[in-house]
Amino acid sequence: MTQKEKVAFVIDTLENLYPEVPIPLDHKDPYTLLIAVLLSAQCTDVRVNQITPKLFAIADNPYDMAKLTIEEIADIIRPCGLSPMKSKGIYGLSHILIDKYNGEVPADMSALESLPAVGHKTASVVMSQAFGVPAFPVDTHIHRLMYRWNLSSGKNVVQTENDAKRIFPEDKWNKLHLQMIWYGREYSPARGWKLEKDIITSKIAKKTMITELLKNHKQ
Structure with a gap:
């Protein structure tokens, strides 16, 4: 699974799961x-x-x-x-x-x-x-997901933010970071995590494994 394919899969899956995504913190202005x-x-x-x-x-x-x-x-x-x-x-x-x-x-x-x-x-x-200015705030959920999806090294949040901004389209940033927060809480938590319930991570892991097997077979 190429990075481009991962990005498209992540965006499509999150959009299907969270077409409308609320801001977690209550506020009025x-x-x-x-x-x-x-x-x-x-x-x-x-x-x-x-x-x-x-x-x-x-x-x-x-x-x-x-x-x-x-x-x-x-x-x-x-x-x-x-x-x-x-x-x-x-x-x-x-x-x-x-x-x-x-x-x-x-x-x-x-x-x-x-x-x-x-x-x-x-x-x-x-x-x-x-x-409404494009930004990609990185919290613990996004930092964890970017690492699990092999889209960032996970060294620190600065690197994770830079990687997210580099690989995701800018017009998706504001909604996508919220979608990732909700996904991290519901499907890919830090504690009690089960790969089979983590739709995106399990699919990426499976596709990556298949790609590696095919590459090794050709060699």
Whole structure:
């Protein structure tokens, strides 16, 4: 199975499985998405979706968030983990958005990455899902799948993102990365993984094995 064939198979299968794919984190605008993604670091989306309604009921915009203290934010988001760092980030970025961007989240990767506690993945999610700018945020699911599908070396997420952007069409990135997240959770988890239930990985492994056998036979 050539890389081109793998890519086509992955895209077609994911499109059949997830023709409509929701964003895992509940939000209503770029700001609430930014906060939700920030909170999701080392935390499940399910837990984040349980906590953000409590936070957003009090402050769902930078102006209201800036009125809270770091300690007040930390008390609400503590179940998400890393609350000291995340609360400082939320407080700090809210003030920066007010002072530099009139309370709006900038649709610019560099500007987003310069905000406190906002890394490349968080910025990429906001750019792709809030503003529709092509990006390929790599989380643990995508990193795992790219390695299992032999589409990336799996050395680090930077390499995985570069490989994904290189082999997948740019106009597919924003939807495809979401499809891969849902697929990873449902069919190809890190724990309790069963190859026979992993539709894409098992097909690729089988085709690759057949190709290798035929190649060895010819030699």
